[in-house]
Amino acid sequence: MRRIIYFLILLTSPAAFCQMDSLIRVQLTVGGGWGFRTSELNIPDNQLDISTRSPCASLRAMWKPEHMLSIGIESGYLPITQVEAKGTPQVDEDDGTANLSAIPILATLAMDQSGFEFAAGIGVYSLRVAGTSSKGKGIKNSALELGYSFSASYTLELSSILGLGFNVKYYVFTDREIAMIVPQITLAWTMLSY
Amino acid sequence: MYRVLALISLVLLISCNTDEELLIPSFGKDSDLKKAKQLDASVMANSEGIYAVEQGNITFGDSIVLKWNNGKPSIFCGLHGGFMILGAGELDKEIIFEGYWRFAYGLETGLVKFTIAENEGAKELLAGNMPDEIVVRGTFGRDNSTPLALVVFKFARKIRPALRTFHILGHRGGARNSDLHPYSENSIEMIQFAEHLGATGVEIDIRLTLDGVPMLYHDEKMNTRLIKADFLVGPFSDYTSGQLRKFAALINGEKIPTLTEALEVALYETKLTFIWLDIKTPDVVAKIAPIVKDFEQRAAQQSRNIEFIMGLPDEDIYNAYLALPEADRPKSLCELSVDQTRASNAIVWAPRWTLGTVLDDVRKMHDEGRRAFTWTLDGGAFIAEFLRDGEFDGFLTNYPSMVAYMYYMRK
Structure with missing residues (x-):
């Protein structure tokens, strides 16, 4: 948690407001990669955590004014885990699997220079659980949870409006203490500049 | 902008997780209770009551209540909501108690081990009688460390019967x-x-x-x-x-x-x-x-x-x-x-x-x-x-x- 506070302090430093460009741009970045859960899942002994890695996607819209500090919103899709019930179910027990995924909705602050960018986001994760169930009614439920993220990236300009890059994101769900690291390839598109 | 960031920082600080975990001390395989015989209901009835704390009162207060609940003894103390979750039995003509103590208001805890010696009340209690004097002697410790601090409780009086059910x-x-x-x-x-x-x-x-x-x-x-x-x-x-x-x-x-x-x-x-x-x-x-x-x-x-x-x-x-x-x-x-x-x-x-x-x-x-x-x-x-x-x-x-x-x- 302290890391994000230090980063926010850094972002608010006068350097962040140095003038970089006379153009104000709105940039859309899409990313795809592979997510690795770095935290243990707190689950009962009779459950099997069968998936700690999965394909992830991200989508981010940033407003980039004339200085280093930019602001925007980020979303995406993060499959977190698939859990399978172990053993033969007893009479009063159901059986099956449950998949937990999240859609982040994060307000993001970023600072970039020479193609390198560091960003921090804070907001909510829309958690969704869905699964099969041996007694007819499948599992389907959702909830919101607070969380934050960090990312570091490098984007190579392909043209005045397109860039291709590499990005590493670190997502944290504060209540469940779930953490994921997601390396991904990104495509940046400057959809508007004025 | 600074105010917004300061507010975000404050929210993050407040949301920091401060989970606490309490150790539940146990004698495990070193427990003497495995060798002890079960006590009769008369022992429980006669030993139940208020005890003066002769030694150990800095931790447990000046008096404690020994109460048997569904065949198991507990001790309730006057300081910090202290209590002891015990097991008991008869071993070598003595009555032994083992378990852990802790404060309800706080995380301090440790092992306890007590004995009522044959000549300090156990003989009469085991015979089904109310002795003139009951002295509980033992030791208590911190967390899972060997209990070494001395504790002595002396029977003071029975619990007063209630006028109505509470x-x-x-x-x-x-x-x-x-x-x-x-x-x-x-x-x-x-x-x-x-x-x-x-x-x-x-x-x-x-x-x-x-x-x-x-x-x-x-x-x-x-x-x-x-x-x-x-x-x-x-x-x-x-x-x-x-x-x-x-x-x-x-x-x-x-x-x-x-x-x-x-x-x-x-x-x-x-x-x-x-x-x-x-x-x-x-x-x-x-x-x-x-x-x-x-x-x-x-x-x-x-x-x-x-x-x-x-x-x-x-x-x-x-x-x-x-x-x-x-x-x-x-x-x-x-x-x-x-x-x-x-x-x-x-x-x-x-x-x-x-x-x-x-x-x-x-x-x-x-x-x-x-x-x-x-x-x-x-x-x-x-x-x-x-x-x-x-x-x-x-x-x-x-x-x-x-x-x-x-x-x-x-x-």
């Missing part, structure tokens, strides 16, 4: 998860443990699952405070009982119990005398009414002194209760006004403790043949004040050991 009711089956006991709130294990904390009754929370099964669960949603299943999210009532039984566990690993399981344990495996059913949604009322009636009958058939009482905490649940045919209504406890207590013919009126001792209303309830409980009374000073100045018939508390100490110590 109920010490453990909240959420005995105590909350935040009170850091070895068992989860609203679990079967906690209901069994509640007696050792000094409770004579428990309050349990009831919700319905998607398939209409009443189960013990406090919060509206699945969360990490109650459940060991990070992948289950959203409302509790959106899961079937089968899914909850297979996929979820309470925070200390226990299964989420059904109401029937909980009441069976309370009836057949404890000596608890009062079960307060705290209903969380109005749809629970009609669903559990026949279950509660069934358990009232089972208790009567067993001549078991136990009451199963349906709580009426809000207007919606109160109205759902009144909508039941009168013959189908189980006995109830009303948390609303005295008039609503009368209208629902509740046997207990239960005002919130912040209303004070409300002596006039409590006396009116007594005059009408009803009882009065207050909830949820946790602070030591308030417990003392309500015992001294009030006339309640019971307290709901997260610290049954503290209430037990103060109640049994009363003059």
